[in-house]
Amino acid sequence: MCVLFTSLNLYCEVHHIRMDSKYASVGVGNNLKSNGLKRKHAVENIKVKKIKLSNDNVNKTNNVKVETNGHDNIKESKVVKETVQDLQEARRQLPVYMVRNRLLEEIKKNDTMILIGETGSGKTTQIPQLIHEQRLEGAGTIAVTQPRRVAAITIAMRVAAEMNTDIGSIVGYSVRFEDVTSPRTKVKYLTDGMLLREAILDPLLKKYSIIVLDEAHERTVSTDVLFGIVKLAQKERADKKLNPLKIIIMSATMDVDTFRKYFHNCPVIYLEGRTFPVTIYHSKMKQDDYQYAAVCTIFQLHATTPANHDFLVFLTGQEEIETVMYNIKQIAKEATGPPIRVCPLYAGLPAAKQLQVWREAPPGTRKIILATNIAEASVTIPRIKCVIDTGVVKERTWSGGTGAERLAVRAGSQAAGWQRAGRAGRTQPGAAYRLFTADDFRSRPLHQTPEILRCPLASTLLLLIAAGAEPSTFPLIDTPPPDSVKASLTLLKELGAIDSEVNPKLTVIGKKMSTFPIEPKYSKVLLSAPEYNCLDEMLSLIAVLSSENVFHTPMHKREEAIKVKQKFLSPLGDHITLLNVFKAFCKAPLKKQWCKENYLNHKNLTYACEVRQQLLAICHKLNLTVSSCGQAYDQVLKCLLCGLFTNCAWQRGGAAGGAGVAGRYVTAAGAAAALHPASALHAARPAPPVLLYTELLSTSRTYMLTVSAIQPQWLHQVAPEYARRCRANR
DNA sequence: GAGCACTGC
Numbered sequence: 001m002c003v004l005f006t007s008l009n010l011y012c013e014v015h016h017i018r019m020d021s022k023y024a025s026v027g028v029g030n031n032l033k034s035n036g037l038k039r040k041h042a043v044e045n046i047k048v049k050k051i052k053l054s055n056d057n058v059n060k061t062n063n064v065k066v067e068t069n070g071h072d073n074i075k076e077s078k079v080v081k082e083t084v085q086d087l088q089e090a091r092r093q094l095p096v097y098m099v100r101n102r103l104l105e106e107i108k109k110n111d112t113m114i115l116i117g118e119t120g121s122g123k124t125t126q127i128p129q130l131i132h133e134q135r136l137e138g139a140g141t142i143a144v145t146q147p148r149r150v151a152a153i154t155i156a157m158r159v160a161a162e163m164n165t166d167i168g169s170i171v172g173y174s175v176r177f178e179d180v181t182s183p184r185t186k187v188k189y190l191t192d193g194m195l196l197r198e199a200i201l202d203p204l205l206k207k208y209s210i211i212v213l214d215e216a217h218e219r220t221v222s223t224d225v226l227f228g229i230v231k232l233a234q235k236e237r238a239d240k241k242l243n244p245l246k247i248i249i250m251s252a253t254m255d256v257d258t259f260r261k262y263f264h265n266c267p268v269i270y271l272e273g274r275t276f277p278v279t280i281y282h283s284k285m286k287q288d289d290y291q292y293a294a295v296c297t298i299f300q301l302h303a304t305t306p307a308n309h310d311f312l313v314f315l316t317g318q319e320e321i322e323t324v325m326y327n328i329k330q331i332a333k334e335a336t337g338p339p340i341r342v343c344p345l346y347a348g349l350p351a352a353k354q355l356q357v358w359r360e361a362p363p364g365t366r367k368i369i370l371a372t373n374i375a376e377a378s379v380t381i382p383r384i385k386c387v388i389d390t391g392v393v394k395e396r397t398w399s400g401g402t403g404a405e406r407l408a409v410r411a412g413s414q415a416a417g418w419q420r421a422g423r424a425g426r427t428q429p430g431a432a433y434r435l436f437t438a439d440d441f442r443s444r445p446l447h448q449t450p451e452i453l454r455c456p457l458a459s460t461l462l463l464l465i466a467a468g469a470e471p472s473t474f475p476l477i478d479t480p481p482p483d484s485v486k487a488s489l490t491l492l493k494e495l496g497a498i499d500s501e502v503n504p505k506l507t508v509i510g511k512k513m514s515t516f517p518i519e520p521k522y523s524k525v526l527l528s529a530p531e532y533n534c535l536d537e538m539l540s541l542i543a544v545l546s547s548e549n550v551f552h553t554p555m556h557k558r559e560e561a562i563k564v565k566q567k568f569l570s571p572l573g574d575h576i577t578l579l580n581v582f583k584a585f586c587k588a589p590l591k592k593q594w595c596k597e598n599y600l601n602h603k604n605l606t607y608a609c610e611v612r613q614q615l616l617a618i619c620h621k622l623n624l625t626v627s628s629c630g631q632a633y634d635q636v637l638k639c640l641l642c643g644l645f646t647n648c649a650w651q652r653g654g655a656a657g658g659a660g661v662a663g664r665y666v667t668a669a670g671a672a673a674a675l676h677p678a679s680a681l682h683a684a685r686p687a688p689p690v691l692l693y694t695e696l697l698s699t700s701r702t703y704m705l706t707v708s709a710i711q712p713q714w715l716h717q718v719a720p721e722y723a724r725r726c727r728a729n730r
Numbered sequence: 731g732a733g734c735a736c737t738g739c
Contacts, residue, residue: 149737
């Protein structure tokens with residue numbers, strides 16, 4: 001253990017930076033170019049400005065609560081008034097508010113503009129309000145998109161409070177499962193995915209006169225597609241002399257050239273922000289083992305900083321977090337310094353355990369949070385003084401060829417580095433320790449590869465075609481690899497959603513498929529279900545498959561978790577097992593407690609219930625007959641095959657291979673794949689000759705996840721044409 | 731016989 005402390009002096013200080021701006025507050029275009037020195041200075045700081053405003057939101061909800069409670073009685077209305085005044089005062093302090101007149105002039109003048117705003121500039125809450133105060137939206141509505149639902153909801157609540165109005169009236173929000181708007185709504189916050197759904201019904205988005213696409217630098221698939229949708233809508237509305245559309249792109253990035261070029265060299269406006277200085281330290285030398293380096297750094301800092309300094313450590317995943325947590329606890333027993341409380345934080349962690357992160361540690365105790373990327377932008381943790389950045393991220397990519405996704409640990413981008421560092425400067429000055437050298441940092445890409453270049457495209461393409469677009473000419477900032485597009489179009493054709501891969505049009509089935517907010521493979525399953533008399537079962541199964549993993553398996557209680565899982569297991573495979581879990585969950589009276597006892601994720605199962613309701617409503621609209629096949633699970637699996645027929649795998653060397661080659665399969669695309677050890681079929685002997693898998697994921701090997709055994713002849717019955725081609729290729 | 735980063739409809 002002493003070894004850990006030999007490499008104490010890992011760091012050299014690189015720079016001490018303020019996270020707020022050195023720019024002229026509002027300026028169009030080239031205010032970076034005044035002179036060489038200033039420019040260099042500015043460029044140094046540019047990199048620091050990648051911290052997002054929406055992160056403020058979680059903190060701000062408190063005010064909203066006071067306000068809503070205040071409606072209940074007169075005594076508290078005083079509190080409300082003060083709060084409203086406080087809110088107004090806070091507004092006036094924001095950098096955006098101070099330059100509002102210049103800003104409004106620019107907004108009036110330009111049809112399209114890009115707004116670069118740093119954290120704390122107030123752009124997301126203030127700009128829609130300023131526009132509305134001037135009634136620039138006219139008879140239309142202002143739409144403001146966000147990549148995350150929590151952000152859309154909390155910002156809308158904040159803005160409603162600032163405008164002293166009820167949420168859902170003038171100010172509203174729209175996210176999946178929840179539409180809090182009315183015909184009076186003029187400022188509407190919504191997730192980018194929701195606006196995209198609206199574009200299927202009206203590709204010109206005519207009810208909006210101003211569309212603000214916020215957090216554009218995150219480059220989610222939805223925002224990327226929306227760029228194209230609004231660009232085309234703006235042009236077509238102008239051509240047809242309809243009401244004009246004003247587009248405002250808001251971003252935290254400094255790499256605006258790509259955006260600007262895409263939007264016909266539109267003006268770019270910079271807004272300063274207001275955060276605290278963060279000192280950045282880089283490792284002097286290359287660290288071969290970042291987990292080890294992280295633990296060293298934690299105890300180095302632990303011995304030298306006051307106990308009330310909370311640490312935030314960025315790691316890649318659950319397993320790593322659990323390992324590091326174990327190591328910290330072991331070392332802490334003998335280390336000097338204040339007592340330690342370690343809090344894990346990752347998306348798969350049950351909500352109750354996540355909450356530990358926001359509980360203040362007892363005085364004199366050090367809090368160390370071990371988090372995945374979830375802490376980078378999705379959640380904000382107050383009082384973080386030190387960030388420890390391992391510099392790695394777990395990234396999912398996809399290759400159309402085999403249909404397999406790859407999950408791999410990679411070096412993060414520079415943008416991610418600044419984003420992570422910024423988490424230390426939210427409420428006070430802080431420090432960020434990077435477990436890699438300054439040279440390493442400079443050699444990294446400025447941004448992560450946009451999602452649209454590395455994800456399956458079938459659902460995006462189906463949506464585009466449903467919105468009347470032609471995939472081959474649709475304007476995207478970054479063009480996905482042709483192979484990916486081809487593979488996804490082929491799949492849509494095989495599913496019967498489109499008539500042709502060239503200049504595709506929706507078929508009748510395709511039109512129905514596009515109304516479901518799920519993967520095309522899954523919507524095909526639902527549409528096939530009445531034929532197999534099992535829509536009731538399929539709604540449940542598809543809802544669970546569309547949600548995150550419902551099993552929670554902590555490392556230290558693995559054996560017990562696996563044992564408890566036994567009672568749900570079906571010899572037919574994982575799909576029926578999941579169905580058993582979902583049915584049992586629906587029947588359980590005390591769901592939270594029941595989930596805890598059964599090592600299941602309550603949040604994800606509840607989410608699946610909501611998805612099921614939504615899917616059921618769509619099925620009703622489409623006049624589909626909802627019936628149950630009872631225990632005839634063959635029907636369920638055959639029906640599943642109707643959408644997932646491209647996901648079959650055959651045992652190598654045929655069934656005769658026997659137990660010796662269990663787990664060795666080859667997919668229809670010819671890729672070698674193994675049964676994932678967590679599968680219900682992993683221990684099945686003899687190993688099933690033909691499998692139907694839900695997902696193909698490459699980690700250390702290529703694994704089939706969520707798998708059922710099927711009869712070889714089913715494929716011929718369900719998808720004869722595909723089966724013939726498959727046979728020819730095998 | 732190995733572990734699923736994070737969003738979203």
